Amino acid sequence: MRFLTYLTAFLLAAMPVIASAQRIKDVASIQGVRSNQLIGYGLVVGLPGTGEQSPFTEQSFRTMLSNFGISLDPNTKPKIKNVAAVAVHADLPAFIKPGQKIDVTVSSVGEASSLQGGTLLQTFLKGVDGKVYAVAQGSLVVSGFGAQGGDGSRIVVNTPTVGRIPNGAMVEQTVPSGFANGDTLTLNLHYPDFSTAKRLADTINERLGAQPEQGYAIATPIDAASVRVSAPRDVGQRVGFLAVLENFDFEPADAPARVVINSRTGTIVIGQDVRLLPAAITHGGLTVTIAENQQVSQPNALADGNTVVTTQSIVDVDLADSRMFKFQPGVTLDQLVRAVNEVGAAPGDLMAILEALRQAGALRGELVII
Structure with a gap:
């Protein structure tokens, strides 16, 4: 069997992704509210x-x-x-x-x-x-x-x-919190992304009836990680406001194209947006086997001579089937997984292939080695 150590990761990554909404509480936290x-x-x-x-x-x-x-x-x-x-x-x-x-x-x-x-x-x-x-x-x-x-x-x-x-x-005592101070709260994304911050602010404004185009906005994106939200000053009303707000559903932006490699365990995870430019890859193996056989040489019974031991060396070179596969522009993850499975690359070989693709500029995605 091939890829037993990381086949599951590949299959999960290769499955078609269905856009799904997430709650605000699952992707962001309130600034200042921490342990x-x-x-x-x-x-x-x-x-x-x-x-x-x-x-x-x-x-x-x-x-x-x-x-x-x-x-x-x-x-x-x-x-x-x-x-x-x-x-x-x-x-x-x-x-x-x-x-x-x-x-x-x-x-x-x-x-x-x-x-x-x-x-x-x-x-x-x-x-x-x-x-x-x-x-x-x-x-x-x-x-x-x-x-x-x-x-x-x-x-x-x-x-x-x-x-x-x-x-x-x-x-014995509590840590002071700025939760009840000011007229606004700041939501910090767990994974900063400009597109996600914009979608988060748009969702809050839409659900709460704000009209940013007319100068009335409840939520305003500050940067890639933060969204400022206007909140009631009364503590009880603020708690109720957040109880409703944190359960709003919205669709975060797609994650950056990324390939993550764990060199210690051989685990490789490839994101769905990873693409390859035109490239050709060859994969093969060369096996050299050297065997030493001892042979005894004895002289004829009527002739003079001594019994000697000779060594016969046998060198066998086995060239495995070399295979080359070509990637067309915009190759998807699914095609990449199928190709490397057909070649039969081991985890270490696949890591070398991905690194070579990055060096050649044919890998459209970030290569992260942990």
Whole structure:
């Protein structure tokens, strides 16, 4: 079978595309309405001997005890193999309120071999401004595990040094949002495109009864990525306005002609608008096989001589059937796929063919290698 690793991608790309409308909420987001990243440093305790004895873990452990009024002799080195220093991070969703909970991810920062069975102690989660926005604490859920033998052999399944705490952080304060400010909102496209921005603005104006040609426009495209929309000042009315607006259907513009190649997996995806200029491609293979046969040569029984071993070399050259196919102007993706399938090119060969077409200026489309 040919193209088993990427035949599905080709077939899906080669299928005829039927224009379909999409909702505004699926292709754009509201400027300023986003999540914020939080991070903190804490300790996980209760580990079954899989913790660490690093200097910063010991220092953190001493600091924690001192906060509870317990002082350790500076010359005493505590044995804390059931404790691990961890980094804790989470995303603070937009509009979340104090008292609500969010999930957190806990990752070991030292030499702890596993966080399985551990409990995160109270950890402050801070934003980029240094303020505390949430407090995390709770038992970890770790999907991985590891085992080690006395001879040093070890097996690890998944990642036992990373865990999650569902609803593990309590939100303490919200992040200010400009959602209710001003007379307008800005919709940002996920994939900037001038044609899509124009169609988005036209759809909003048409559905809401605006007349841009008479100077009355509700939506105005700013650039390839943004559309400014007039919105009510009252927060309640603004929410209702967006609830209606984000469900409007419209047809985004076609994506740019593009060929995407994953050189690590051999996956190749070709967009529907890729075209080829007149070009001819040849594809073939040359196989050279060298075999060495040992032969024994013995002299006649009545003649003088010694038995010798001789080597006979056999060189076989196999020239595979070379095939050439020609592309006419404006060749479509479907014709390209059929041609390379008939030639029987392997993924690596097809990558070389596409690269050569681009270098020759015969590929009308962007070649992206990831």
